Amino acid sequence: MSSELDYSSIQLAEAEPDASSMIESFRAVGYSIETAIADIIDNSISANANNIWVDYSWKGPSTILSILDDGIGMNNEELIQAMRPGSKNPLDFRNEDDLGRFGLGLKTASFSQTRKFTVASKKEGESVCFWSWDLDFVNKSHSWNLIKYCPNENAYTEKIENLVSGTCVVWWDLDRIAKDTKEDSEDSKKKFLETMESVKSHISMVFHRFIEDGLNIFFQGRKINSWDPFMIGFKGLQAKPGVKLQDGKAIIKGFILPHRSKLSPEEYNYGKGPEDSWTAHQGFYVYRSKRLIVAGDWLGLFKKEVHYDLCRIQIDLSNDIDNDWQIDIKKSVARPPLKYKDQIVSVAKEARAQAIEVYKNKGMILRRKLSNDEYFPFWEEKVRHGKRFYVINRKHPLLTDLFSKSNGLNSDIKRVLQFIEETIPVPLITYQENENIKPYGQPFEGKSDAVRDTMKEMYQNLIKNGKTDERAKSIILNIEPFHFYPQYLEHLGDE
Ligand SMILES: Nc1ncnc2c1ncn2[C@@H]1O[C@H](COP(=O)(O)OP(=O)(O)O)[C@@H](O)[C@H]1O
Ligand SMILES: [Mg+2]
Known part of the structure; x- marks a missing residue:
């Protein structure tokens, strides 16, 4: 009007x-x-x-x-x-x-x-x-x-x-x-x-x-002593450069916290914060004029998963843009403005990837140390009569385990495997790859729980059979596709 x-x-x-x-x-x-x-x-x-x-x-x-x-x-x-x-x-x-x-x-x-x-x-x-x-x-x-x-x-x-x-x-x-x-x-x-x-x-x-x-x-x-979620001053902390949004009225800065191996037990517990949990404390920390409003929350943009435990991201807001961030009366909720969502997501993705990297590096060091161990691929290329075929590795631990449990069904399982191998549409896959019609999904994309749970089960069996923690982990790291997920190693032993 x-x-x-x-x-x-x-x-x-x-x-x-x-x-x-x-x-x-x-x-x-x-x-x-x-x-x-x-x-x-x-x-x-x-x-x-x-x-x-x-x-x-x-x-x-x-x-x-x-x-x-x-x-x-x-x-x-x-x-x-x-x-x-x-x-x-x-x-x-x-x-x-x-x-x-x-x-x-x-x-x-x-x-x-x-x-x-x-x-x-x-x-x-x-x-x-x-x-x-x-x-x-x-x-x-x-x-x-x-x-x-x-x-x-x-x-x-x-x-x-x-x-x-x-x-x-x-x-x-x-x-x-x-x-x-x-x-x-x-x-x-x-x-x-x-x-x-x-x-x-x-x-x-x-x-x-x-x-x-x-x-x-x-x-x-x-x-009262302060609790600093970013553990500034602790050995092994990695801080990313701050990125300015909204004419500098909002600044976002990623932190990758030190790995457990760099911290004393007291320091590691300090990192667990008021929630007594690293996982609960991952995510964004939104401050308004230095006062913390959101403490460890992915603001609906991502999920909390253990392998992002080391990632905490600071967002500093000045007090005149709280309308844009929908600060509520209780000062306990903030929502990023749609306009800056992409930028925030990209800063977060970078920090999250770097946080996983810490675990991956740990896994790689372990793998190098035990590099003489036998490696178990899932698929193998075989040549018959001068022709290529793809077969499932019968010695893969998931299969040897299955065979040992499946009394009397082994020949049925082997037959199904053979049918999978013989009907796998190699020409179609090759053609699609060359034409690049759609990007292909990564293994277990969006289904990583299956990998994690299987790794955990395998780890528990190995421990049960008398393997040490390090040995069990190195065996698992030599099995496809688990070697792509060294970030999960960290928590295999957790309850
Ligand atoms: N501890 C205090 N010392 C001095 N002034 C205060 C104090 N608490 C509240 N006030 C006054 O009361 C006003 C109302 O406070 P409040 O209801 O919390 O609203 P707001 O903080 O949003 O202004 C404040 O703006 C301030 O002027
Ligand atoms: Mg007040």
């Missing part, structure tokens, strides 16, 4: 959002406690905090969790404004180091975990102010009113009083994780503490670049 409507002549009806239903929908945004706490920490970082303290004490349903920072703080008016849902327009300009976006995080993250929370704050030279949202009161009064109440108020205002300036977010009705628990139940307490451990490792990952730059985040008084 091009012309502006004349609203003065149009009938109106009031349709204010219903307070309680709006808030209940905020609660359903889909935060986990890890992502919710990270969103509160974002605000502290944007407020220039140098120190952030995450504290909690287990008290069953009355458990309280607080996030305190020594950032610039807010005065009473600013605090009330900050407590308003949608306090900033997502389209407004943001400083390049501002981690906020929709003007919702403080509220949605808090409501996702609590029915009641307080924010207390102080600007330099001013006194402490505080306000709380209480969902039960909003439901009852059907109005968007903050209340000036916080249990154990002094404990939290005092924490800020001792700082030049700062803010404390207090979650005091943690109904998502503490409801229906009992303070003296060991089981509930254990679960809660496990959840807190997971929060801690999430923080160490999401904010690792800030921690490396000197930000202190304390968890129950103890400083």
Whole structure:
């Protein structure tokens, strides 16, 4: 529509959002406690905090969790404004180091975990102010009113009083994780503490670049160490040059992490990260203004497969292109713009290929070491009466194995093999190859699981028959087509 409507002549009806239903929908945004706490920490970082303290004490349903920072703080008016849902327009300009976006995080993250929370704050030279949202009161009064109440108020205002300036977010009705628990139940307490451990490792990952730059985040008084997915500084790391997209507002950089043989057991475990798994941590790492949003995900472009374990790709975004990347409210999802998909795929393919290469090289070294071993091709060329024929190698381990298992069927199997050999359309294959009508598919293209599973089975049999790990692997590497897949060797011994 091009012309502006004349609203003065149009009938109106009031349709204010219903307070309680709006808030209940905020609660359903889909935060986990890890992502919710990270969103509160974002605000502290944007407020220039140098120190952030995450504290909690287990008290069953009355458990309280607080996030305190020594950032610039807010005065009473600013605090009330900050407590308003949608306090900033997502389209407004943001400083390049501002981690906020929709003007919702403080509220949605808090409501996702609590029915009641307080924010207390102080600007330099001013006194402490505080306000709380209480969902039960909003439901009852059907109005968007903050209340000036916080249990154990002094404990939290005092924490800020001792700082030049700062803010404390207090979650005091943690109904998502503490409801229906009992303070003296060991089981509930254990679960809660496990959840807190997971929060801690999430923080160490999401904010690792800030921690490396000197930000202190304390968890129950103890400083959190950063977890760097790229293992910068570890021996054997390969970094590809960064590639600029979107006028340099996005930079993508592939890393090939060190092979296990280059790492100490501790270093190898470090690489497993918060998910405790190399495979879970392969993929893209998308950062928005250095804050990690996506941690190890192929963004729907590829699948996670063990032989890409060493491949991690950094994507750095500035905070003014998040609309293009569809950053969501929780700041946990990003989708590459269609326009740059091809470029991203090509950078990723290169890094992925290089990551497989590490395993392949390991396999090749092993093969060279044992190069005198007998090699088992699957097909062989034979000459009869001066003519070429192609036959299946009866000594190939897959066949000797089959013959040994197939009591009484051996002559049938041999007959089928003979029919395959005699009817294989050699002229047709040759003709197609010369005319190059369509590119031919690579062996096991898109069906590599069959190769991997067969290799694994064969490996297990060899081990069962007393072969050493190295011996078993070298035998397998001398069997067609397994010698094309040295990348699978690495994980043959895994459960
Ligand atoms: N810890 C804090 N210190 C100072 N100001 C804060 C803090 N947390 C929130 N604010 C203020 O409240 C506003 C709203 O925060 P939030 O709801 O998370 O939205 P956003 O971060 O997208 O702006 C922020 O823009 C900031 O001005
Ligand atoms: Mg925010």
